[in-house]
Amino acid sequence: MLNFLSGALLDRCSNLRRDSEWLRVAFHDPAARILCYCNGEPLIRGGVENPEPIMLNGSLNTEVDISRAIFLGVEDGAPVFAVDSQRTEDFQSGELSAGGVPTDFREIIALMSRPAGALLAYGRALLLWHARHPFCSLCGSPSAVAEGGHLRRCTSEACLAEHYPRTDPAVIMLVVSGNHCLLGRQASWPENLYSTLAGFVEGGESLEDAVRREVQEEAGIEVGEVVYHSSQPWPFPSSLMIGFTGFATTREIRLNDSELSDAAWFSREEIATRVKERTLRLPRPVSIARRMVEDWIAQDG
Amino acid sequence: MLNFLSGALLDRCSNLRRDSEWLRVAFHDPAARILCYCNGEPLIRGGVENPEPIMLNGSLNTEVDISRAIFLGVEDGAPVFAVDSQRTEDFQSGELSAGGVPTDFREIIALMSRPAGALLAYGRALLLWHARHPFCSLCGSPSAVAEGGHLRRCTSEACLAEHYPRTDPAVIMLVVSGNHCLLGRQASWPENLYSTLAGFVEGGESLEDAVRREVQEEAGIEVGEVVYHSSQPWPFPSSLMIGFTGFATTREIRLNDSELSDAAWFSREEIATRVKERTLRLPRPVSIARRMVEDWIAQDG
Numbered sequence: 082m083l084n085f086l087s088g089a090l091l092d093r094c095s096n097l098r099r100d101s102e103w104l105r106v107a108f109h110d111p112a113a114r115i116l117c118y119c120n121g122e123p124l125i126r127g128g129v130e131n132p133e134p135i136m137l138n139g140s141l142n143t144e145v146d147i148s149r150a151i152f153l154g155v156e157d158g159a160p161v162f163a164v165d166s167q168r169t170e171d172f173q174s175g176e177l178s179a180g181g182v183p184t185d186f187r188e189i190i191a192l193m194s195r196p197a198g199a200l201l202a203y204g205r206a207l208l209l210w211h212a213r214h215p216f217c218s219l220c221g222s223p224s225a226v227a228e229g230g231h232l233r234r235c236t237s238e239a240c241l242a243e244h245y246p247r248t249d250p251a252v253i254m255l256v257v258s259g260n261h262c263l264l265g266r267q268a269s270w271p272e273n274l275y276s277t278l279a280g281f282v283e284g285g286e287s288l289e290d291a292v293r294r295e296v297q298e299e300a301g302i303e304v305g306e307v308v309y310h311s312s313q314p315w316p317f318p319s320s321l322m323i324g325f326t327g328f329a330t331t332r333e334i335r336l337n338d339s340e341l342s343d344a345a346w347f348s349r350e351e352i353a354t355r356v357k358e359r360t361l362r363l364p365r366p367v368s369i370a371r372r373m374v375e376d377w378i379a380q381d382g
Numbered sequence: 383m384l385n386f387l388s389g390a391l392l393d394r395c396s397n398l399r400r401d402s403e404w405l406r407v408a409f410h411d412p413a414a415r416i417l418c419y420c421n422g423e424p425l426i427r428g429g430v431e432n433p434e435p436i437m438l439n440g441s442l443n444t445e446v447d448i449s450r451a452i453f454l455g456v457e458d459g460a461p462v463f464a465v466d467s468q469r470t471e472d473f474q475s476g477e478l479s480a481g482g483v484p485t486d487f488r489e490i491i492a493l494m495s496r497p498a499g500a501l502l503a504y505g506r507a508l509l510l511w512h513a514r515h516p517f518c519s520l521c522g523s524p525s526a527v528a529e530g531g532h533l534r535r536c537t538s539e540a541c542l543a544e545h546y547p548r549t550d551p552a553v554i555m556l557v558v559s560g561n562h563c564l565l566g567r568q569a570s571w572p573e574n575l576y577s578t579l580a581g582f583v584e585g586g587e588s589l590e591d592a593v594r595r596e597v598q599e600e601a602g603i604e605v606g607e608v609v610y611h612s613s614q615p616w617p618f619p620s621s622l623m624i625g626f627t628g629f630a631t632t633r634e635i636r637l638n639d640s641e642l643s644d645a646a647w648f649s650r651e652e653i654a655t656r657v658k659e660r661t662l663r664l665p666r667p668v669s670i671a672r673r674m675v676e677d678w679i680a681q682d683g
Contacts, residue, residue, distance in 0.1 A: 096639045285617065
């Protein structure tokens with residue numbers, strides 16, 4: 082089963098996007114569609130009951146500067162782009178009156194079709210990367226969009242460094258010990274919410290190294306065997322969640338760093354009972370964390 | 383079995399490295415050790431027969447500017463740092479005469495102890511990231527090292543953006559079909575060298591999405607089921623290789639992009655025979671690619 086936000090149906094056309102003339106023609110194709118975002122949040126119509134992403138039609142694209150458009154790929158023969166604006170008004174006047182309102186993407190993932198959610202996640206990941214990287218990290222000069230937004234190149238002739246979009250791998254792990262799993266919570270989270278442990282992979286680590294280090298740091302538990310579960314793009318802003326089951330070799334919890342305010346072992350029965358009693362909340366259904374917990378409960382020993 | 387370059391034995395002390403006073407004391411601990419690099423390549427003594435990383439002793443650390451030292455962690459009670467210089471001479475005069483010569487890291491991985499290789503890989507990943515990120519990508523001002531080298535912070539009071547080290551996830555996959563596996567080669571590679579397909583994960587992709595896209599782009603083969611193998615940090619300069627077996631659902635190879643100059647299906651027997659005849663070379667023994675091919679051969683149908 083696919084995780085939410087993965088499995089976008091379009092062809093990314095990685096080769097074609099290097100051809101600026103092909104891109105220009107695609108952008109003005111009457112069949113082209115442009116996903117609209119405001120500060121990384123998609124413009125949505127239909128409210129939270131029936132959210133649908135706003136797509137500008139290719140015939141309106143003369144109003145949009147192509148250098149601001151990120152090429153996502155081709156779906157059903159139609160080139161698909163994404164554009165971000167920091168001002169909602171850009172999409173609310175004249176030809177570009179797209180309708181819709183910028184909507185917290187996290188809140189609507191579960192309410193959209195899987196392919197629409199995956200497409201919006203992809204556009205969001207790239208747009209947020211551009212927003213954070215207008216300058217060259219090597220020399221400090223402005224950098225410019227290239228290859229349909231899949232590259233930024235330094236504008237200084239003395240530098241011309243190339244910078245590719247950044248994706249931050251993070252491990253997320255359900256640590257288990259017999260009929261119990263380890264869940265933790267951060268002080269800032271909503272009441273009663275517990276989730277799997279997680280953390281970013283550091284330089285010079287395998288994924289398995291990162292799983293063991295994070296669990297040791299956050300909960301003082303030693304992990305032996307580590308088994309892959311699945312993965313999920315998580316553009317908040319640029320994570321790639323890589324899920325594992327970790328088999329604990331110790332039981333005593335020590336909160337070593339300040340990451341968690343609590344961590345505890347939960348049996349399958351306790352999770353079921355406490356969720357029913359509303360004294361325990363699990364992470365949102367679209368998250369890989371939730372799926373890992375549910376898959377483990379379904380295994381039943 | 384661990385992949386080469388993974389499983390470093392030290393404690394990264396992620397919490398302590400945020401404490402600059404603790405770091406200063408650790409740096410001047412007589413037991414402290416400093417790994418020395420020149421442009422990301424480790425200083426090595428003992429030649430390629432018996433390579434050993436050069437480590438400066440903590441008592442010499444007054445000669446080194448602490449702001450240039452990356453804190454790696456604590457091993458056997460000794461704080462471990464890494465320092466890079468663009469000039470070999472920095473380590474060849476006066477107190478700092480460390481001996482050794484900058485050595486292509488890739489060439490000596492197989493010749494070192496596993497923990498020494500993993501430690502050098504970790505230091506290299508961080509040092510190369512710093513070398514590529516002296517400026518803030520958000521505003522173009524200089525950024526400064528913080529948290530023992532695990533963070534850079536913009537020096538502009540109006541910005542103060544924080545930038546974390548970057549790790550680029552890449553998928554690497556052995557695509558199989560019955561008794562055959564798919565190997566490819568790039569035009570620039572040494573004669574007869576074939577390896578598994580690989581490529582960087584893009585924004586908005588799960589790992590499984592990336593495996594299927596890369597194989598389709600590079601060889602025109604459709605992949606169905608995707609099964610995790612293992613992972614390996616690969617600091618050339620900042621990759622994390624994530625290995626999968628991909629089960630092909632088609633057989634006809636088409637080189638869709640310009641990445642590969644050839645790709646072909648190889649049976650287990652053909653690999654064994656051609657390696658013996660020296661008409662086929664597999665990737666270097668320290669690579670996850672080699673391990674994936676060897677594991678598949680060992681499964682034997």
